[in-house]
Amino acid sequence: xxxxxxxxxxxxxxxxxxxxxxxxxxxxxxxxxxxxxxxxxxxxxxxxxxxxxxxxxxxxxxxxxxxxxxxxxxxxxxxxx
Amino acid sequence: xxxxxxxxxxxxxxxxxxxxxxxxxxxxxxxxxxxxxxxxxxxxxxxxxxxxxxxxxxxxxxxxxxxxxxxxxxxxxxxxxxxxxxxxxxxxxxxxxxxxxxxxxxxxxxxxxxxxxxxxxxxxxxxxxxxxxxxxxxxxxxxxxxxxxxxxxxxxxxxxxxxxxxxxxxxxxxxxxxxxxxxxxxxxxxxxxxxxxxxxxxxxxxxxxxxxxxxxxxxxxxxxxxxxxxxxxxxxxxxxxxxxxxxxxxxxxxxxxxxxxxxxxxxxxxxxxxxxxxxxxxxxxxxxxxxxxxxxxxxxxxxxxxxxxxxxxxxxxxxxxxxxxxxxxxxxxxxxxxxxxxxxxxxxxxxxxxxxxxxxxxxxxxxxxxxxxxxxxxxxxxxxxxxxxxxxxxxxxxxxxxxxxxxxxxxxxxxxxxxxxxxxxxxxxxxxxxxxxxxxxxxxxxxxxxxxxxxxxxxxxxxxxxxxxxxxxxxxxxxxxxxxxxxxxxxxxxxxxxxxxxxxxxxxxxxxxxxxxxxxxxxxxxxxxxxxxxxxxxxxxxxxxxxxxxxxxxxxxxxxxxxxxxxxxxxxxxxxxxxxxxxxxxxxxxxxxxxxxxxxxxxxxxxxxxxxxxxxxxxxxxxxxxxxxxxxxxxxxxxxxxxxxxxxxxxxxxxxxxxxxxxxxxxxxxxxxxxxxxxxxxxxxxxxx
Ligand SMILES: Nc1nc2c(ncn2[C@@H]2O[C@H](COP(=O)(O)OP(=O)(O)OP(=O)(O)O)[C@@H](O)[C@H]2O)c(=O)[nH]1
Ligand SMILES: [Mg+2]
Numbered sequence: 001x002x003x004x005x006x007x008x009x010x011x012x013x014x015x016x017x018x019x020x021x022x023x024x025x026x027x028x029x030x031x032x033x034x035x036x037x038x039x040x041x042x043x044x045x046x047x048x049x050x051x052x053x054x055x056x057x058x059x060x061x062x063x064x065x066x067x068x069x070x071x072x073x074x075x076x077x078x079x080x081x
Numbered sequence: 082x083x084x085x086x087x088x089x090x091x092x093x094x095x096x097x098x099x100x101x102x103x104x105x106x107x108x109x110x111x112x113x114x115x116x117x118x119x120x121x122x123x124x125x126x127x128x129x130x131x132x133x134x135x136x137x138x139x140x141x142x143x144x145x146x147x148x149x150x151x152x153x154x155x156x157x158x159x160x161x162x163x164x165x166x167x168x169x170x171x172x173x174x175x176x177x178x179x180x181x182x183x184x185x186x187x188x189x190x191x192x193x194x195x196x197x198x199x200x201x202x203x204x205x206x207x208x209x210x211x212x213x214x215x216x217x218x219x220x221x222x223x224x225x226x227x228x229x230x231x232x233x234x235x236x237x238x239x240x241x242x243x244x245x246x247x248x249x250x251x252x253x254x255x256x257x258x259x260x261x262x263x264x265x266x267x268x269x270x271x272x273x274x275x276x277x278x279x280x281x282x283x284x285x286x287x288x289x290x291x292x293x294x295x296x297x298x299x300x301x302x303x304x305x306x307x308x309x310x311x312x313x314x315x316x317x318x319x320x321x322x323x324x325x326x327x328x329x330x331x332x333x334x335x336x337x338x339x340x341x342x343x344x345x346x347x348x349x350x351x352x353x354x355x356x357x358x359x360x361x362x363x364x365x366x367x368x369x370x371x372x373x374x375x376x377x378x379x380x381x382x383x384x385x386x387x388x389x390x391x392x393x394x395x396x397x398x399x400x401x402x403x404x405x406x407x408x409x410x411x412x413x414x415x416x417x418x419x420x421x422x423x424x425x426x427x428x429x430x431x432x433x434x435x436x437x438x439x440x441x442x443x444x445x446x447x448x449x450x451x452x453x454x455x456x457x458x459x460x461x462x463x464x465x466x467x468x469x470x471x472x473x474x475x476x477x478x479x480x481x482x483x484x485x486x487x488x489x490x491x492x493x494x495x496x497x498x499x500x501x502x503x504x505x506x507x508x509x510x511x512x513x514x515x516x517x518x519x520x521x522x523x524x525x526x527x528x529x530x531x532x533x534x535x536x537x538x539x540x541x542x543x544x545x546x547x548x549x550x551x552x553x554x555x556x557x558x559x560x561x562x563x564x565x566x567x568x569x570x571x572x573x574x575x576x577x578x579x580x581x582x583x584x585x586x587x588x589x590x591x592x593x594x595x596x597x598x599x600x601x602x603x604x605x606x607x608x609x610x611x612x613x614x615x616x617x618x619x620x621x622x623x624x625x626x627x628x629x630x631x632x633x634x635x636x637x638x639x640x641x642x643x644x645x646x647x648x649x650x651x652x653x654x655x656x657x658x659x660x661x662x663x664x665x666x667x668x669x670x671x672x673x674x675x676x677x678x679x680x681x682x683x684x685x686x687x688x689x690x691x692x693x694x695x696x697x698x699x700x701x702x703x704x705x706x707x708x709x710x711x712x713x714x715x716x717x718x719x720x721x722x723x724x725x726x727x728x729x730x731x732x733x734x735x736x737x738x739x740x741x742x743x744x745x746x747x748x749x750x751x752x753x754x755x756x757x758x759x760x761x762x763x764x765x766x767x768x769x770x
Contacts, residue, residue: 066594
C-alpha cells in the first residue's frame, strides 16, 4: 500500500475511488473537513467534475460534497486499484 | 420545559419543529448576530413546552456563524432536553454530531428522521441495537408526515425528568489523551461554577483541540480564565508536562514526536469518533449495494455540463417571472385598493370639514406611505415561496455548484448567485437571500455590493428615459451600456472590498449536495410568512416617516409653487453640486425622493417637469429639458447611487448594524457620482452633448 503514490483530489477523474490520505491547508479548512468526515483513511469516490474548472463532487461517508478545485488540491488520496 | 432541536443542515429540523408547534411560533434574531431563530410553543395538556429550532450544524466545533449560534445556545441557555435530528439515509455523517452531543449533555434524544426515504433506498436500521450502542433513546420519525412525534416527545419528557448523569459516552479515545490530557483538565473545569461533570469532560476535550469558542466560554466563567489559559497555547502545559510520557509511541526512527499539537488531537478525536461510528453501523445498518438512486439520476441532468446550465436558466427565469411579473397584478390590486381608500378618506375628511393641510396630509402623506410599505408584500411573498421551494428541494445547492467558478472569479461564491441575480428583481429580498452563505464575511460583502444591481423599479425608470432620449436601436444600446456599467462597477467594487477590508476568508467553500426532497407546503408557507413579517415589522416605521417628510417638503411653505417649496429650495442647493453633471434642481429632487421608493421617480419627474399624464408628455418634457448626455449620466448616477430606504433598512439588518449599512451607502453614493463624472467627461471628449 505504501508504495502506491498519493494523488491530489483535484487531479482525479470522475469515477475514481480511493482513500483520503491527508488533508493539508488552513486549520479552519481542515477542521471543516474533519466535521464532514473527510479524515485520513475514509473511502472516497469522485462523482463528477464540474465544467470550467469548477468544483469536484465527491461521496464520502454516504454524503455528497462539492469541493472547490483549489481546496481539492489540499486533499491527497490513495487510489484503490 | 425547553426542548432544543439540533442536527446537521437539511435533516428536517424545521419540518419537525413546524409539525410540533403548528402556528405558535415567534421569530427573533440571536443577540448580536444576523442569524434568525424561531421558538415555538407546543399544545400539550400537561405542561408548557417551548421548542427552539437551532440552525443546522455539522459539528459542535463552531466554524460558521450558525454553528457558533447553536453552540452558544446550548452552552449558555441549557435546554432541558436536546433532540438531535439525524438523517437516516446519511447516518454515518449524522452520527458524528449525535456523538458530540452525547458527550456534551446527558439529556439527548435522537430523532432518526427520513425513515421513509431510508426505506425507499432499501436501508434497514436496527433501532433497538442503535439505542443500546449509543446509550440514549432513539426514535424513528418521518417529520414530513408527522410520524413518530408522540413517542419522540414522550422520550424527551422522560429524559428531561431523569437523572442528570447519563451513562458514559460511548466513544473510546486513546489512553494518553484521556488520562494524560483530558482528565486533569476535566477536574479543573468541573470545579468552575455552572459546569457539571458531564459537560466538563467535553469542554476539556474541546480545549485541548484548540476550540476558540469553548475557550472564550470557559474564560468568561468566574475563575475560568486561568483554566482556559492552562489549556490554551500549549496543551502540554495543562497536564503539567506529563503529556510527553503519554504521547504516542516514538515513530519508526525512535524520535519522540513531542507533545501533540491541538490540530493533531482534533484529528485523533475525529478519527476515534468515526471508527466508533463504523462499528455501530456494522452492527445496526444494512445497506443494499450502492446503485444509481433518484438523486443521482436527477443530478445527471441538473449538473450536466451543458444541460445543467440551460435548466438552471429556465428554473431561475421562471422563478423570477413568478416573483416579479406574475405578482404584478397583485401589487396593482393592493395599489388600487389603497387609492380607493385614500379617495374615500379624503372625501370623508373634507365632508367633516377638516383643514386643507390635514386632508393633504392624509391623501398625499399617509396613504402613499402605507402604500409604499404594502407594495412590497406581493412580490416578497412570491419571491420567498420560490426561494424556499428551491432551497428545500435541494436544487439551490446544485445551482450554486454550477456557477461557483464564475462567482469565485469576482470574489464571491456560488451560494450568492441566486441573491445576485434576484437583485435585478428587488434588492430587498435579495439581501435576505444572502443568508445561505455560512461565512459572515462573504455575506457582508454580498450585502454591500448588491445595491449596485439595478432592481425592477430602477430598470423601469431607465427604460423609459433611454427610450425617450435614444429613439430606435440607440435605446437598446444605451440600456446595454448602462447594464454593462453596473456589472463593471459591481465587480470592481467587490474586488476593492476584497483587497481592503474584507479579504477572502481562508475557510473553504464546501457544499453538501443533499438528497432531493419534495418540500412540504407548510414549511414553505411558514418560512415565507416569517420573512415577510420580519421585513414589514422593521420597515413600516421608516417608510411612513419618510413619506411624511416628503409630503412636508413639498407642502410647505403653504401655497408656494413647487420651485419655492422646501423641496425646491433643497433641490436648488443640491444643484450647485449637480451642476458639474448638468443636473438641475428638479433632477436633484428626484434623486433625493427616489431614496424613499424608486418606483415613484417617474411620477416625481412628471410633477417636477410639469408634464401631463402619460408617457409621451413626460418624455417630451424631459427631452426638451436636458441633453442626451446629461440624461445618460443621470441614469448612471441614478442606477448606482443609493438603493431605496427599504434596502438600506434591510442592509442594516443583514449586516448586523448601522455601521456597515452606513459604509455601504457612503460607498454607493461616492461610486455613483464618481462613475457619473467619468461618463460625463468621456462623453464630452467623444463629442456627445
Ligand atoms: N422524505 C422525507 N423528507 C423530509 C422529512 N423531513 C423533512 N423532509 C424534507 O427535507 C427537506 C429539508 O427539511 P428542513 O426541515 O428544512 O431541514 P432543516 O434541518 O430545518 O434544514 P436547515 O434549516 O437548512 O438546517 C424539506 O424539503 C423537507 O420537506 C422526512 O421525514 N422524510
Ligand atoms: Mg431549518
